[in-house]
Amino acid sequence: MTKKNYTLKEIAQLAEVSRGTVDRVLHKRGRVSEEAQKRVEKILKEIDYKPNLFAKSLKTHKNYTICALIPEDSEGEYWQQCAKGVQKAEEELRQFGISISYVRYVSTLKEFKTKLTEAIEQIPDAFLIVPIFHEPLKDLYRKAEDLKKPIALINSEVESLEPVTFLGQAYKKSGKIAAQLMGYLTPPQQDKQLLVMHLGIKSGHASHLTEKEDGFRSYFAAHHPYVTIKTISSTSIEDFVDTDFDLSHIAGIYVTTSKIHQLEGILKKHPHIQAIGYDLTAKNTTCLKNGTVKMLLNQNPELQGHQGITSLSELLLYSKSIPKRNLLRVDIVVAENLDEFS
Template sequence: MKVTIRQIAEAAGVSRGTVDRVLNNRGKVRPEVEERVRKIADELGYKPNLLGRALIKMKEDIKIGVIIQNTGTPFISTVSDGISRAKAEVENFGGTVYVHPVDYGNVDQMLYAMNEMKEYGVRGLALMPIDDEKIRKVINRFSAEYHIPVVTLNADIADTSRICFVGQNAEQSGQTAAGLMCDVLNGHPKKIAIISGIESNTSLSRRIRGFRKEMGLLSADTILLPTKYCFEDDKTSETIITNILREHSDLDGVYITSHGEKGICDGIKKLGKTGKIKIITCDLSEQNYEYLKTDEIKLIIGQDGVYQGYESVMVLYRLLFNNEKPEQEYNYTEIVIKTKYNI
């Protein structure tokens, strides 16, 4: 019959926790108590659970790295919340999650952070990548040379050996925005401005691509102005929209693929065009919900940032702990449409 920790504890006159600490070498037990527990365990014929110990050791060895681009936006805060939840779960099981934010679009910082993660001994890396050839090469080196699997989150990167992507289908999001823009402008928009964050964010560039492609199919006569980049900064976005409206007073709509909504709404308001220009944006935030209520923003196309942060870490944990491979290469989040009537 298998000898249990409870039987040893009763025979030694100590708690089960004390027996567990002695048998698993966790310390914090007086030497004379430890000696008594080990002697009784031997007399009763206790056999350690080698599989259980192996699992504990495996969990302790799991180190996961996370690198995100810190834009300071409400959306990134939701991604960070998801990462924090996953970190708490992994570390509750004895693993470790290192989180390293880098400045938005800063390639050198990201390369440094990736090297730091390798030095930490991570066995998996979740990465919000920058679309840059040097980043691409290091991702492939992680896989081929270091045997460290990489999961991309929020933004994907082509021609790499990353194992899967967790985030929105950005091109489909852009197509959705085009369809909605046509609907709110009665099917025939005359002129649309597109304002984005930075060119090196593939999620943003794919939204633009989807929007332009679908708008061309739905309303070929619509003039789509060249994309302007605000670097997710409200002052910059206000300057951009002000300059656009001075040159294009007949503007019908604005598609915003990134943060910068406040600057755009402020610029439009100062020129007395609130409500006349239809705005579709992409961030679910309390600020944007207020703009919906006042009709300064017409529609929001959102994504689940918490899930992106959480699942990108947990995909790696399941792979490292139980060799559970991702079920699919593209783990897309739901495309959520918000109006003032459903917030």
């Protein structure tokens, strides 16, 4: 249920005081009697009023709905964190008429197509989309654009789509950073072998992962061309284990997804392997603390979700211009600085 967007006049009527008194209480300026102060504060608590800086620029009380098309929580903790960011933004913005319509999906082509169609049929005021499956759904993306509603993409981009903003990382740069760190961690022998793993990919779409790999490879090609790099794409760790891949000569593993914790057992059996992965999920940080994983690169999915909704809201509420590409920084997290990110 959408929370009522209370005006100062309505709050004043509920508290049986003047509009000016409410304004002075909210902004802590001017003199207010103790009794009036208590009445206003009581009403603010009852209606769960949360002040927000948006109010300073707000020029309309129109209500807006943003459709958030994001993966189900069952798809992993990364997407749980993304949803948490969306929900946090909704709580902050609902008093200004912003509500979120959630359309959640699991990573199959059939499911995503169905849910994208459902989102379009809602005809919301804006879309926040985590896109998977690009090529097969060009016509659907075009249909969404035909609605002339602002679209924000997070996590990965779609070539055929021109959103008002994209929030994510510069993935090739991220791969280069991972490569440089791997170079520090692994010995500089001439026959060094490294492994790039796209782990936990169910959709078949991994353009942003390919960018990470390209960045990783380009760094070594430029600085350490003698290094051999192999790539494995695996839906699950069980599929990888079934291949009987020889890890005895692998010096380091770079996992391009948030699933590096699935390698914990393997890394404990092969302590010589240096491992770098992504994201501060609970299982990943446990591996970081116990030393099986040496470094994590934080993509901050919660911030992506929160900032995606916030940016669209700024656009809807008062036509504020937002950056076409909002690239978030790449945080390098080790056991020693992990507490700074909690």
